[in-house]
Amino acid sequence: MATETKTGGVDQPRSYSVPMIITLGFLVSMGALHLDPIASSLPAMATALGVAKNATVYTVSAFFFGMMIGHIAIGPFSDIFGRKKTILFGLVLLAIGSASCAIAPSMQILLAARALQGLGGAAVMCTGRAVGGDAGKGKASASMLSYMQVVSAVTPIIMPLLGQSVSAAFDWRAVFWAMAMMNVALIVAVALFLKETSSTAGREGAFSSLAKDLKVVFTQPGFILFAMTFGFGISTFFCYVGASAFVFQNELHMDPGTFSVLFSGLAASMVVGGLVSSFFTRRFEPFAFVVTVFILQCIDAATVIYLFKTGQATIPVIAVLFGFIACTTSIVIPVGLSLALSESGAIKGSAAAFCGFAQYCFSMIVTSFLGTVKATGSVGQACGVAMVVTTLGAIITAFAGRAVIRKRDAALSADTSKLPAQNAH
Template identity: 30%
Template sequence: MRKSGPAGVRRIPRQRSRPARGAGSARGAAAAGQRRTSLLVTLILGGMTAVPPLSMDMYLPALPEVGRSLGSSAATVQLTLTACLTGLALGQLVIGPMSDRWGRRRPLLAGMVVYVIATALCALAPGSGVLIALRLVQGLAGSAGIVIARAVVRDLYDGNAMARFFSTLMLISGVAPIIAPVVGGQVLRITDWRGVFVVLTLIGAAITFASWRWLGETLPPEQRHGGAALGGTLRTMRGLLADRVFTGYMLTSSFAFAALFAYVAASAFVVQEIYGASPQMFSLLFGINSVGLIGVSQINGKILVGRVSLDKVLAFGLAVITVAATALLLMTSGVFGTVGLVPVASALFVLMSAMGLAMPNTNAQALMRTRHAAGSASALLGTSTFLAGAVASPLVGIAGEDTAVPMAVVQLVCALAAVLSFLLLCRPWQRRETPPPTEVVAEPERRDGAERREGTERREGTERREGAES
């Protein structure tokens, strides 16, 4: 009997078209095994994906105080945000391929340990230059959480099941942008801006410990790959980008995220300065939009996935985003005359909620195209989305401070670009539907004797799932 490899969560082997005797019960056991993923592991993966928004948003209320404390201009303090965002984008290009070569646990734990150290040092930074450098390191290391979380999901799931799990992760990680500014503001009531980094250090340490203690390895040695570090990485990424469909989903996800980030970057100014709402009203509207995004993502995962194809749900989500962005542009440009806050806020709510249909399904469909390079694929997805957000965010202020038109224009252009990427590159009408959730794409090459081991693999499939709970 073949050894089952290192302990931890593993993918369930694919059931073949001509199953051996008893394969029906094995298939049912495999499906049940997928559904029994530990709640604790789900929470850990959700915490890993929440690291970037926590690192960015919890710090926002402290920006003015940082400038006063360090004697820096507003522009210099803003660079601390840019540095962190840049690190989060570029770090994934390094850590993702590392996880394909050495497994998921070691790069994750190394990255999170460095994140904790860098965050603690941010609390001790004597000047803005040091703080900017440390925030860059913090972002580079913190990217391990989100890029490896996506790769782990790809190791565990395929097809509709993967889309469901991404919707669950969005429920957990989507709460972070809602509560992070609130937590940061409350921390500032009892201490200074350095206390925010102390809290982030404790959160990072908790996620690191939980990952070390309860998250098993999900990529066994026989499924790892890579030649020379740089050469293997470049070959892998070149192969992924040569896949037209993968690139299409990657661009669709990136443009959709850019539309979302345009909202994040401009919403406070638009709601408070242009429409005269109070900070409390802005916080309420921001929270409502976030709840809409999370709620629709749960409808996607709990109701739509498995009943409607992922591409159809994605197409509907992109259509709603485009219509909402068009309505927003018409309202803010004066086509309908003077329009108050309620119609504008309603259009933003619809646009943000539809992101709950687009984001989980683009990630799932893109990762469906990979087999042994989930880390590299996750890195490309993460880097492209963060870079798209970094490019979109400054564009919303190019026309001055008395109009919301730039935000609406950026969102509409990004929505149209996402639609074109989906239609021209993904071409869903030319492809088969995704495999059922109990099926995982087979390896491209099998060693001699693999067919004889097939029955054993079926029996061991469910047992491998239980490693994360031990």
């Protein structure tokens, strides 16, 4: 890995090795690695634990809750102790949480264990994103995060099929044991391939210095708004993830095995989205690119509402509409994240943590909303409504963020233009 240098005060992009990029791709895939394997098992879990048929969607919400808290409680540590140590700590928590899920005797214990998984996943995911952000500013970070997304997009293809195969051969508890083994494998990969990229870890007075940096970054409304844009954008995808098992199996009457194949097929579109993102991020301005995607997603979500409301929803059509959400999420993740991280200065670990907090806060709310749908209600229609809300939220905060940044830059430019006249005077 090349060392970051400065020329004329401009940060030069870092270059990462191929094994490191592949490892990072898996590290930022915590959602796919710990949500997708159990997607087809959610109805069966409800039966085994004696709860309502769609109540196990709360296992998704519990994971999101842990991710939300973990991003704030653990995420910033990578700026103090280093990226690699923070990732290893998170993977250990994930392994423990996965094993706890496997032996959970009740729904309540299972939810607590899922939250523990989320805590570990937050440390891993946000720190992995911070390593991608360390590659440089603007197009440099967007490009590196897009390469990571291409690798990450492979996991949603494999994980549903793996989860279904394991649960069919054994039961849903065995899926959590498989998750624990995957986390151990990632510990080995991180130890072998991941290099430290933090420029702030280990510095003298790290806590006080971080507090000062945080005060600067988190008083920037542009960063806050772009972080919210990212959070809204990713929660659109988790509306689909949280609802899909119930939409296809309960409402459209698809069997679990066929659903797993379909779910993996839809996930394959994320690879296409990642390739599209890696191509266009080097050629187009990130803001316009990602806002265009949000608008198209909003139209897609409105169509989902219409089809379920009018009783015209069919498996092929809903699969195409959900597939578009999956595909374009591979654009939203790297491009939306790069907008926020480019405003964060050196403390990209803390900035990525806040972006993740926004992501999982919004995702927890929308998946909890889906869990409240009554047995006689339509989860598909509720999913469409939630996706319209999240896409509109992303569009509004994106434009608001750009407006305040332009206003700030104009003010700085005006102040700079006065300096020569003041010095001459």
